[in-house]
Amino acid sequence: MRRLAILGATGSIGASTLDVVARHPDRFQATALAAHRNVDALAQLCLRFRPQLAVIADPACEAALRERLAGSGCRVAAGPQAVLEAAAGSHCDTVVAAIVGAAGLESTLAAARAGKRLLLANKEAIVMAGRLLAKALEDGGGELLPLDSEHNAIFQCLPPRHANLAAAGVRRILLTASGGPFRGRTSAELAGVTPEQACAHPNWSMGRKISVDSATLMNKGLEVIEAHHLFDAAAERIEVVVHPQSIVHSLVEYVDGSVLAQLGNPDMRTAIAYALAWPERVEAGVAALDLLKVARLDFEAPDLATFRCLALAYEALRAGGTATTVLNAANEEAVAAFLERRLPFPGIAQTIDRCLNAVDSQPATDLDVVLDADLTARREAQRIIASL
Numbered sequence: 341m342r343r344l345a346i347l348g349a350t351g352s353i354g355a356s357t358l359d360v361v362a363r364h365p366d367r368f369q370a371t372a373l374a375a376h377r378n379v380d381a382l383a384q385l386c387l388r389f390r391p392q393l394a395v396i397a398d399p400a401c402e403a404a405l406r407e408r409l410a411g412s413g414c415r416v417a418a419g420p421q422a423v424l425e426a427a428a429g430s431h432c433d434t435v436v437a438a439i440v441g442a443a444g445l446e447s448t449l450a451a452a453r454a455g456k457r458l459l460l461a462n463k464e465a466i467v468m469a470g471r472l473l474a475k476a477l478e479d480g481g482g483e484l485l486p487l488d489s490e491h492n493a494i495f496q497c498l499p500p501r502h503a504n505l506a507a508a509g510v511r512r513i514l515l516t517a518s519g520g521p522f523r524g525r526t527s528a529e530l531a532g533v534t535p536e537q538a539c540a541h542p543n544w545s546m547g548r549k550i551s552v553d554s555a556t557l558m559n560k561g562l563e564v565i566e567a568h569h570l571f572d573a574a575a576e577r578i579e580v581v582v583h584p585q586s587i588v589h590s591l592v593e594y595v596d597g598s599v600l601a602q603l604g605n606p607d608m609r610t611a612i613a614y615a616l617a618w619p620e621r622v623e624a625g626v627a628a629l630d631l632l633k634v635a636r637l638d639f640e641a642p643d644l645a646t647f648r649c650l651a652l653a654y655e656a657l658r659a660g661g662t663a664t665t666v667l668n669a670a671n672e673e674a675v676a677a678f679l680e681r682r683l684p685f686p687g688i689a690q691t692i693d694r695c696l697n698a699v700d701s702q703p704a705t706d707l708d709v710v711l712d713a714d715l716t717a718r719r720e721a722q723r724i725i726a727s728l
């Protein structure tokens with residue numbers, strides 16, 4: 341029986357994970373569920389899945405959650421320290437890291453250090469602190485399985501236990517991008533787009549922050565950096581291909597000309613079920629892929645001049661050190677401002693660009709350096725946003 345802590349249980353990944361868990365009560369058990377402020381949703385999940393531990397990150401919500409779970413047998417805890425306990429405690433052997441944004445960094449590191457099987461959705465953590473996460477995994481002796489659909493696809497297309505990409509005969513990693521809701525639009529057409537339009541992803545149903553990232557192509561930029569760390573791949577070996585149908589989830593090209601791809605309907609339960617059951621496979625509730633209905637698979641080059649965030653992510657990756665921490669922090673601040681209608685859509689890329697120029701990159705030697713770069717970049721981004 342796999343005993344799971346699900347961090348970000350009330351979100352989109354949390355819901356998909358619990359759907360897979362519910363299909364296999366003989367294999368998977370949710371032993372801890374954590375969320376930020378959504379007491380109603382968390383309480384309902386706890387009453388249904390009966391975890392040992394329910395954690396609400398915002399201490400102001402503790403009393404309300406205690407009231408809702410009184411007599412349920414579920415222990416309630418609150419605050420950031422309690423989220424770390426949910427990630428590292430003995431109640432679980434597997435952690436689903438599905439908190440959105442930098443808020444998930446420390447619990448992701450805690451799970452890695454504690455030697456858990458880490459199912460990583462929280463891509464911002466690896467973008468902010470890829471090397472620290474690798475070290476934490478090494479120290480803890482656990483394993484990481486990617487949930488992000490592209491990285492899960494690449495993982496499936498690589499040979500098991502390969503020493504490195506060169507030894508495995510890999511020439512390139514091809515990350516597919518849907519292009520988002522604004523694919524094909526010009527810069528002028530993007531000036532007045534709304535948060536509602538940006539969050540209307542053509543293929544995937546996801547949280548608002550990642551939906552905006554897909555619309556700017558920053559999601560793909562974060563994923564290039566994620567692939568760099570997960571697969572020890574140089575930036576030059578990671579190429580982005582726009583594939584509007586989101587059926588091919590990514591590909592690996594080998595030196596002999598073979599290209600292996602993983603295909604499926606755009607439903608995160610496939611990647612989640614794969615990672616939960618690995619190395620076995622379990623039913624995920626996902627409809628069979630009907631290629632005749634899909635009929636065609638299109639591919640095109642990304643428009644880096646219009647969707648500048650992807651180019652900025654490559655720049656930050658090449659700069660190294662805390663540049664990717666700065667990229668992530670500026671993006672989080674800019675996306676929040678856009679969602680609150682304080683910043684127009686093109687202002688997201690402008691903020692990140694200016695922030696990368698304003699904040700020097702440092703070697704990401706420890707967590708304090710990373711957190712300091714994150715804070716400095718957020719202050720700078722807020723200043724830039726106010727000036728735009």
Ligand SMILES: NC(=O)C1=CN([C@@H]2O[C@H](COP(=O)(O)OP(=O)(O)OC[C@H]3O[C@@H](n4cnc5c(N)ncnc54)[C@H](OP(=O)(O)O)[C@@H]3O)[C@@H](O)[C@H]2O)C=CC1
Nearest residue numbers: 348350351352353376377378397439440443461462546547
């Ligand atoms: N959705 C998807 O299909 C995919 C998502 N991802 C990645 O997975 C992560 C989650 O995405 P998604 O599920 O869409 O996001 P959602 O916005 O749907 O959910 C976010 C979750 O994080 C919780 N949360 C937010 N802040 C905190 C905090 N400070 N402490 C504890 N919990 C917190 C929220 O709790 P509350 O409800 O209480 O606010 C909620 O449970 C992101 O990093 C995203 O990039 C990757 C690939 C695909």
Ligand SMILES: CC(=O)[C@@H](O)[C@H](O)COP(=O)(O)O
Nearest residue numbers: 488489517518519520554559
């Ligand atoms: C489901 C998933 O993994 C998302 O990251 C998805 O890839 C977003 O789609 P885009 O290709 O539009 O960024």
Ligand SMILES: [Mn+2]
Nearest residue numbers: 488489490563
């Ligand atoms: Mn993805």
